[in-house]
Amino acid sequence: MEQPSLLPDLFRTEYSKIVAVLCKYFGMPFLEQAEDIASETFLLASNTWGLKGLPNNPTAWLYTVAKNKAIDFIKHNQVFKQKVYPEILVASPTAYVPEPDLSPSNIMDSQLKMMFAICNPIIPVEAQVGLALNILCGFGADEIAEAFLTNRDVIYKRLQRAKQKLRDENISIDFPVQNEIPLRLSAVLTTIYLLFNEGYYSASQNKTLRKDLCLEAMRLNVLLLEHQNTNTAESNALLALMCFHASRFEARSNNNGEIVLYEEQDEQLWNKPLIQKGEYYLNHSAKGSHISTYHIEAAIAYWHTHKQDTVEKWENILQLYNKLLQIQYTPITALNRTFALSKVNGVDEGILDAEKLKLINNKMYHVLLGKLYNEVNQMQANYHWEFAIKLSKSDTEKAYFKSVINKLSK
């Protein structure tokens, strides 16, 4: 029976697991060999299954093949034979070489440890996101390039350089020691957060790919929560944030791939179960006294799951943005805060504060002022929408801004 989607699906879920387990088994210097074995396993599957039909348990079949290939590699690789293997032989007098363990618990353990290995300060953050997608999520250079809107070669070279670094430094695939966990975990969370944002805010037209990125970021975050040392208030807050954002995934673009702004979204398309999950994780993030930026952002995102404009909603959002800006300034936070201010204290005060931001080369600055002036001064509004068109790089976006101007002049 033809099952055209099974192998790609298995590749997406199983490839990264095999790589993580084998790489942890061999050690980081053998990352490439672990990847090769995983690839060969899938190649063999596609050839064999095509001829002989599907095995009863395809996943178990993949694991067995990968396991045998790994043992074969250890027995025949010179480095293992001469350096690593004798030590194992000495350590275990029965001369029994331990097999790679592809049990669910060791898969999870290996992926978690791999996450810490990749999110290492010696790797540039941008490359960490790429590595996470490649090694932990099984995305190829082509897919990553499409999501990042850059060309394949750039990504390929970036991945190769980062992998070289992991091997050269012989980064251990292990949990950081207890007192280093907060700092190292924070690097892991940053990577997950960037990974999610890459999917959520990417200008790429490939909606399925963007959604996959978001889901993968959430899956990695869930892995962290399954381990007690990494199930922290902060990691719960980040997952809550992502659940709330992801709940609007279907509603925020239409069938033509055009952006549907928050105010114009169909609330019925919001994913209620995801919102509930977000609330669950938000509650769990309330343990401990430290308030991270993820906590504040999750709380802001929570209020956005209430569609109706109420004084309470915008007042809360404004105060949260005030707090967030005191911890961490970003232009987009400043702009969002000013929008909330206009909702609470009126458009005039919003305009006054917006103009103080002076982010004249920021497209969203002009979108904000365009929106605010729409209500009070058509000429000024036009000026800002025109400016936004000049700064925009996307045709669908330009078309949207033009439609706003056209509506104004009627």
Add this chain to the structure above:
Amino acid sequence: MNDFLLVFRNDVALSQTQMSPDQMQTMMKTWMDWIGGIAAQNKLVSPGNRLAPSGKVLATNNVITDGPFVEIKEAIGGYIIVKAETIDEATQLSHGCPILDVGGTVEIRMIIKMD
């Protein structure tokens, strides 16, 4: 860019009047909005602190006196640190400070960097 200390002073008597929880919340909100506005311009260095209205003064020869301080009418209620190119710009940032609504003042002082 230089750092500037903004010191908020207001009437001692005023700072000791009791406020209802609602008044307190409204006051906090106006302060947070004002500080948030400075942070939105990426010009907040530190959100500073609020100070309790009473205190003590230690002078030479270990003379300790209780504040608030009889010889002056105004006491420091709090401070924040902002960054700006010039003292004029820092003064500009001080406009809209809620302390001005209750007859207080903002004192703007450049912080001298030690290297």
